[in-house]
Amino acid sequence: MAASVTDRFLRYVVIDTQSDAKSQTQPSTEKQKNLGRLLVEELLEIGISDAHLDEHGYVYATIPATTAKNNVPVICFCAHMDTAPDFSGANVKPQVVRNYQGGDIKLPGDPNQIIRVADHPVLKDQIGNDIVTSDGTTLLGADDKAGIAEIMAAAELLIKNPDIKHGAIRILFTTDEEIGRGVVKVDLKKLGADFGYTMDGETAGTIEDETFSADGVEIAIKGVAMHPGFAFGKMENAIKIAGAIIDRLPKNLAPEMTTGRDGFIHPTGVSGVMEKANLSFIIRDFTEDGLKSKEALLENITKEVMKSHPGSSYTFTVKEQYRNMKIVLDRNPEIVDYALEAIKRAGMEPVRGSIRGGTDGSRLSFMGLPCANLFAGGHAFHSPLEFVSSQDMEKAVRTIVELAKLWEERA
Incomplete structure (x- = not known):
């Protein structure tokens, strides 16, 4: 055999x-x-x-x-x-x-x-x-x-x-x-x-x-584009907004910091120009409640960051992956x-x-x-x-x- x-x-x-x-x-x-x-x-x-x-x-x-x-x-x-x-x-x-x-x-x-x-x-x-x-x-x-x-x-x-x-x-x-x-x-x-x-x-x-139970999240950010020479008080750079969202992610909820039955929030992709940027995440947890609370946390971080950029907008899309x-x-x-x-x-x-x-x-x-x-x-x-x-x-x-x-x- x-x-x-x-x-x-x-x-x-x-x-x-x-x-x-x-x-x-x-x-x-x-x-x-x-x-x-x-x-x-x-x-x-x-x-x-x-x-x-x-x-x-x-x-x-x-x-x-x-x-x-x-x-x-x-x-x-x-x-x-x-x-x-x-x-x-x-x-x-x-x-x-x-x-x-x-x-x-x-x-x-x-x-x-x-x-x-x-x-x-x-x-x-x-x-x-x-x-x-x-x-x-x-x-x-x-x-x-x-x-x-x-x-x-x-x-x-x-x-x-x-x-x-x-x-x-x-x-x-x-x-x-x-x-x-x-x-x-x-x-x-x-x-x-x-x-x-x-x-x-x-x-x-x-x-x-x-x-795990698994979802994907896509965040699309629309910034305010402006010639950098005349940007004072007007430009809202979508790349920087995306960076601020990533920067605020809780360090203890990253895959590299979790083990056993802990879930995580994991950025898997970022792309953008001054006018618009996209962030991709995977969210993982063993329970449905854990999944939903992590998604709510990520959306709250996004909302908080967006408050400093009143001219910009975002969409937050959750896609079920598996359970x-x-x-x-x-x-x-x-x-x-x-x-x-x-x-x-x-x-x-x-x-x-x-x-x-x-x-x-x-x-x-x-x-x-x-x-x-x-x-x-x-x-x-x-x-x-x-x-x-x-x-x-x-x-x-x-x-x-x-x-x-x-x-x-x-x-």
Whole structure:
């Protein structure tokens, strides 16, 4: 099995699938379909006859049921094909550090890139394992090609072992998750699943049933433009107004100053000329009340700043991005309960966690497919220091198989 999941992973990471937030198409980059086509080919080869790629770049496939019971819920396993725009995903050169014996890992493509044990203490749990990294000039793509490789390896194992009893299992590989559009075009009717799991988490043994709730805020400022030579008492520079708003943000509510269950207000973009300026923010909190109070705080700061600029005006637009999936998952506790049991059966001590971010699962949960997030084993996502071990990917494969069995047993 080790060869299977790691070989698959090494094959997938060299395909550039970076998404692009500036693009208006779905998928945002045509190259994501290159991986999709390969996955369909491989699914057909292992005997999954309905595997196909749709026009949005999604891959759908079904592992047929092997049980005589007709009341087993249909479970979906989901992972995303795109890699983050934060760091290059082109020309990935993966390397395998076999039988890792501890210590920092220097990446061969860039001597400045070192995976340090001090920064990544999880390396202490990887002694004797085979660790896959990039060469340090690109990200690796474990987020989320590790999840894809694990679902593919589990699918092959289940198809080749029809004596393992399970219900129908749906496979879904999505595009554009990294830019927040992962499941917007998913056809849930076609998918036909009752419950789901995204394989998009980090440390082996982790199940996450909670995400941030998230909104975006756009502030558009209209200043008073004037020739600088004749500006006395008249000019109201929109760039300076934008700067004053940013300057007044509470320092303790920045992402770099918050952890655990604290939310934040984070400016993600600023552009402008004297006459007009635009500010973009993301607001994050685990509760709806926390989200609303942060938005109110930001609007109050804006109003206060605008008082000193009577000739200027602003608009403040809030756009919902996603919501905490725990609200939905708490109505279906067996999703998490079975995952905790499956992780134990796969030989790990389960850890329940919250995501300081979102996943395809949070959107799917609110679309009608309650969906928790399982570990894929990767670490240091979105950076050239990204790594994953073969053994943790194998554990994820075992967890998927145990979950398939559990839903059948308990039906």
